[in-house]
Amino acid sequence: MDKKSVIAVCGKGGVGKTVVSALLSRALSDAGAYPLLLIDADPAGGLASAIGERSFQTMASVRDRLIASAKSGKKSDTAAICDQVDYLVFETLLEREKYSLLAMGHSAEKGCFCPANNLLRGAIDLISASFIVTLIDAEAGIEQIKRDVTKSVNRILVVVDGSQRSIATLRLIADLVDGEQVCAIGNRIEADEIDSVIEGIQIIGTIPQDQTVLAYDRKGRSLWELPAENEALNKAKRIAGALFGATVK
């Protein structure tokens, strides 16, 4: 793979974006995607916990702390840095052996969610260039796409589960962005239960309903610990292969 890939996993609420992101991240890592950046862009949190991270800071929590210390007058220079994306990214980025993780989180400040998508856009612009693959577990719906957060994203994967509502979201996303960037993934569905092209968008793969995935998720166990023979994981590996060819090194 020669070009750096920035991939956003999008779709209707509850359709399986976080599970698909977690499976794909493991599949990509197993295929040699390194350095790999994972961005948990759901303010409610998703990907970080799905891959077993328990203790981490978020861009929003770091920023809130800076604002609090500026308000209490502890450090007069704090207010100036609370919107500096490079500082926030540097403070927040969690570096692991196989991936780096950036969790966006949400601000405790009321009425303060407007900077969140600006910070996310800035963060993607700032650090994705240092990684061969960036994978973003996006917020449900189309808000982040409408707010141009995904501007520097070169691949949008829309998860659909075959329901009309998930397909309506696919249609909305396809209308908002350049069609060439978009492809769809069927989740909780077998390949023969879904058309290979929906709304003119190619379905690049499907991931079945998987009891082990469900059990791990319910127990809060990392989806990176799934056994190598797990079918959902192997379907995610096929999707990674379809996206990048045999190797992502």
Ligand SMILES: Nc1ncnc2c1ncn2[C@@H]1O[C@H](COP(=O)(O)OP(=O)(O)OP(=O)(O)O)[C@@H](O)[C@H]1O
């Ligand atoms: N392929 C699958 N097999 C079994 N369970 C699944 C699968 N995909 C998703 N689930 C289950 O469905 C639920 C919703 O999945 P997930 O959290 O990934 O959706 P989401 O699109 O990220 O939701 P949100 O919009 O709230 O972020 C979870 O309980 C998850 O364990």
Ligand SMILES: [Mg+2]
């Ligand atoms: Mg999610």
